[in-house]
Amino acid sequence: MADSKIRCIAVDDEPLALALVSGFISQTPFLELVGKFENAIEALSFIHEKEVDLIFLDIQMPGLTGMELARVLEGHKNKNRPKIIFTTAYDQFALEGYKVNALDYLLKPFGYDEFLRASTKAYQITQSAQFPPQVSVPQKDYLFLKVEYQLVKVFLKDIICIEGYKDYVKVHLIDKPHPLLSLTSLKNLEEILPRDQFMRVHRSYIVSLDHIESVTKNTINLGGISIAVSDHYKDGFLKFMEKWIY
Structure with missing residues (x-):
């Protein structure tokens, strides 16, 4: 199963x-x-x-x-x-x-x-x-985050962006006034999150591609938050944007 x-x-x-x-x-x-x-x-x-x-x-x-x-x-x-x-x-x-x-x-x-x-x-x-390669395995639409002394179920569609610090992350969610504070690293989440939905754009940020509202030359705006795209991640982000510019 x-x-x-x-x-x-x-x-x-x-x-x-x-x-x-x-x-x-x-x-x-x-x-x-x-x-x-x-x-x-x-x-x-x-x-x-x-x-x-x-x-x-x-x-x-x-x-x-x-x-x-x-x-x-x-x-x-x-x-x-x-x-x-x-x-x-x-x-x-x-x-x-x-x-x-x-x-x-x-x-x-x-x-x-x-x-x-x-x-x-x-x-x-x-x-x-558990599945042969030809079978499409459905992608999980949630993850569990350790918040204080419990595991909290978070749906991927609700994540706006993730802000990384040294030993923990802040997960910004839609319709939530305060981010979830979780004891994990941005690198760990980058490995887990589906790459067709999330992208690392800065050493301190992962953004949800679905929640991007507007983009300037060096900045992404989503959910009332402005995030700078660092030089290290700029090429990858621009390649993504090229697919959607008409």
């Missing part, structure tokens, strides 16, 4: 780290936590008995390490074997992680925004795998 959740397990020998990842999984709408383990041997036994789509896997663990578990699963060459997102405090394992086809690599300590970015990548890949 296109809307089914991704069945996940978390594996980490540190109880606090295991609880953190398990909590992140549980609060993410498209993920389902089906198991959590403090050692890789128990996780491997569970994987052999149950259906698992995605593993959040620590690398440095006593006994069977996370990397060794990944090699075991890679050796099965089963197209339905779980995908892996490594969680580790050691960045020297990044290259080795790619050798076992790890989907992503989260460097501890990481926050929910980084976790959500990696999870969204897993979700998009899973969705694509």
Whole structure:
């Protein structure tokens, strides 16, 4: 089913780290936590008995390490074997992680925004795998944003623009006097949002193409907001505009 959740397990020998990842999984709408383990041997036994789509896997663990578990699963060459997102405090394992086809690599300590970015990548890949290339997969028309201590559903059609800061973004919405403040990055949202509907026009702004009201030489006006198009993004924006100028 296109809307089914991704069945996940978390594996980490540190109880606090295991609880953190398990909590992140549980609060993410498209993920389902089906198991959590403090050692890789128990996780491997569970994987052999149950259906698992995605593993959040620590690398440095006593006994069977996370990397060794990944090699075991890679050796099965089963197209339905779980995908892996490594969680580790050691960045020297990044290259080795790619050798076992790890989907992503989260460097501890990481926050929910980084976790959500990696999870969204897993979700998009899973969705694509469920449909043959010739089948048109409907584009999701919403996303979930972490606002304070909850996930808020935001419809893409309601987004006017997104203003980026260092550790968070302001999402300006139609018919809302104040923007939503979310703990994520502009780069993460740029990767998630459909490119036929949204465009990065400045290091600090993504705009909704549907909500553009007028354009001057260097400025976009939408929803009562004026945004300058920076030199770095100007060529891409002008190419887009050329298609609509008559």
